[in-house]
Amino acid sequence: MQNELAKVMRQMILDRRAFDDLMTRMRKLGLHDEDAKFFLDCMCRSCGGSLGGLYNPSFKGEYGHGPCQCNGPLTIWKTPLPVGDKKVEYACFNSVTKMRYDQAQDIFDKWHQQALKENAQSVAPALAEIKQEIVKGQPRKRRGTGAAPGGSICCHPTAAPAR
Numbered sequence: 001m002q003n004e005l006a007k008v009m010r011q012m013i014l015d016r017r018a019f020d021d022l023m024t025r026m027r028k029l030g031l032h033d034e035d036a037k038f039f040l041d042c043m044c045r046s047c048g049g050s051l052g053g054l055y056n057p058s059f060k061g062e063y064g065h066g067p068c069q070c071n072g073p074l075t076i077w078k079t080p081l082p083v084g085d086k087k088v089e090y091a092c093f094n095s096v097t098k099m100r101y102d103q104a105q106d107i108f109d110k111w112h113q114q115a116l117k118e119n120a121q122s123v124a125p126a127l128a129e130i131k132q133e134i135v136k137g138q139p140r141k142r143r144g145t146g147a148a149p150g151g152s153i154c155c156h157p158t159a160a161p162a163r
Contacts, residue, residue: 008065015066018083026093035096040081042092044068047079055081 022043023036031039040055047053048070057067059078064070066080082088 011065015080019067019081022081022083022089026089029093031093031096032100035100038099039092039096040067042095043081043088044070044079046082046088048072048077053079 023031026039037055044053044055044067047068049072051071051073053068053070055067056069059069059076061069061076061078063075063077064079066078068079068081070077070079
């Protein structure tokens, strides 16, 4: 009886260490605390039968051990997190970061559209004035054409002229 208890306690300690190591690695990669549940659910998703699994350490089942609740068609059991399976770890991390990226991309797209609109509004008076001058046939003199003396376009004063 004592050997069985010691074995279970040792396994719990190893599982906890593996969990802490996993979360430390993922946080270093950029996992946010608010995304941890989504990440852990993903880690547990492949356990179980056709119904998959989820992260539920508080579930008390009679079969297995670990924080993953695995749902089969006739029974529910527990398994440890698939720690060490880099393919699963990175797939789950990528699913979380893709979700974050999509949200950030939406924000950026809205900001970009706003910037384009404001830029267009800021040059509208000058553009209207230029259009009026063109219609009148009196375009204003341009300050510079971008051509260097000798007719070449150059961006550095020491660059050799094009031939």
